[in-house]
Structures are given as structure tokens and as C-alpha cells.
Amino acid sequence: MPDTAFWKDLSFLFTKSAYFTIGGSYTVIPYVANLVTEKFLWLTKTQMIDGFALAETTPGPLVIVLAYVGFMAGFNHFDHSYAMAAVGLAATAYFTFLPNFALIFIGAPLIERSQKNKAIQYVLSLVTASVVGVIVNLAFYLGQGILFPTTSGSVNLDWKALLWVAISIFLLFRYRIGMLQLILLSLVYGFLLYLLP
Numbered sequence: 039m040p041d042t043a044f045w046k047d048l049s050f051l052f053t054k055s056a057y058f059t060i061g062g063s064y065t066v067i068p069y070v071a072n073l074v075t076e077k078f079l080w081l082t083k084t085q086m087i088d089g090f091a092l093a094e095t096t097p098g099p100l101v102i103v104l105a106y107v108g109f110m111a112g113f114n115h116f117d118h119s120y121a122m123a124a125v126g127l128a129a130t131a132y133f134t135f136l137p138n139f140a141l142i143f144i145g146a147p148l149i150e151r152s153q154k155n156k157a158i159q160y161v162l163s164l165v166t167a168s169v170v171g172v173i174v175n176l177a178f179y180l181g182q183g184i185l186f187p188t189t190s191g192s193v194n195l196d197w198k199a200l201l202w203v204a205i206s207i208f209l210l211f212r213y214r215i216g217m218l219q220l221i222l223l224s225l226v227y228g229f230l231l232y233l234l235p
Contacts, residue, residue: 066103074111
């Protein structure tokens with residue numbers, strides 16, 4: 039793909055994702071993840087999961103995931119060039135935030151007037167329900183990539199990952215363990231798997 043096509047696709051993707059997704063990062067991420075791994079082939083599924091995991095370690099996951107995607111897209115497309123990866127990151131941030139500023143200046147007066155409109159409130163409640171469905175879709179997307187990693191053309195179940203999912207669900211529902219404790223236990227489990235052959 040020529041470089042101009044790459045930059046055009048990158049700019050349109052992140053502008054569209056900023057304009058047309060409602061409900062925060064959990065609605066944007068599946069949309070972007072599907073396009074960059076399936077249509078544009080800028081990232082592998084494993085790289086996308088790594089980006090999502092990185093984002094969950096800090097506040098503001100949407101900005102971090104999209105910046106990561108832009109960085110990795112530039113890195114992979116331009117034969118592992120860190121300079122082009124940095125340009126991809128900067129372009130992604132620019133095109134992600136540009137629509138937000140436009141919507142603030144144009145839409146702020148309209149939003150102020152629509153606060154008491156019952157029809158708009160009803161539509162927003164429907165949007166909230168659809169966001170739950172998108173979050174479930176994201177869980178399946180990430181779960182599939184973790185439990186069924188593709189190795190050399192075949193798909194195999196990762197039993198170690200499945201075991202940890204079962205243990206995590208058990209700890210969450212039986213002992214009501216806190217999320218921070220579960221994340222720390224997951225880090226220990228992952229570190230042990232890394233050390234063991």
C-alpha cells in the first residue's frame with residue numbers, strides 16, 4: 039500500500055472513530071481493533087491485546103490505546119522505523135482530538151438546550167444499553183485472542199490462560215476479591231509462567 043494511502047486511512051480511521059462512537063473507550067476500542075487487525079492489517083491481534091493491557095494500567099485508556107495503535111501501525115508499516123512510528127502516534131493523537139474540539143465549539147450550545155428534552159434523554163438511555171453490548175463484544179474479542187492464540191496457522195486453546203480465567207472468576211464470585219488484588223495476582227501468575235519453560 040502506498041504511503042499516501044496509509045496516511046489517508048490512518049487519518050480517516052481516527053477521525054471517524056472520534057466522531058461516530060458514543061460511550062467512551064469501550065465502544066471505540068472494538069471498532070478500531072477490528073479494522074486495524076482484520077481490514078488494514080497494521081497490527082496483529084496479539085499486539086492489539088498488548089495495547090489494551092497497557093491502557094488498563096493507567097487512567098484514560100482510550101487515548102493510550104489509540105496512540106499505541108498509531109505508533110504500532112507506523113512501526114509495522116515502515117519496516118520497524120521508530121521515527122515513522124512516532125509520526126504515526128502524533129497523527130493519531132491529532133486526528134483523534136480534532137473532532138472533539140470541533141464538537142465542543144459547535145455542539146456545546148445545542149447540548150445545553152437539549153438537557154431537558156425527554157426524547158433526547160430516552161435516546162441516550164438506549165445508547166447506554168447498547169454500550170453494554172459493545173463491552174461484552176470487547177470481552178469476547180479479547181478472550182478469543184487470549185484463550186485461542188493463533189500459532190503457525192492453527193488455533194490451539196491456551197490451557198494456562200483458561201485455568202487463570204477460571205481461578206479469577208472463582209476468586210471474584212466466591213471470595214469477592216478486589217480488582218487491584220486480582221490484577222496483582224495476575225501479574226504474579228504471568229511472571230511465573232514467563233519464568234517456567
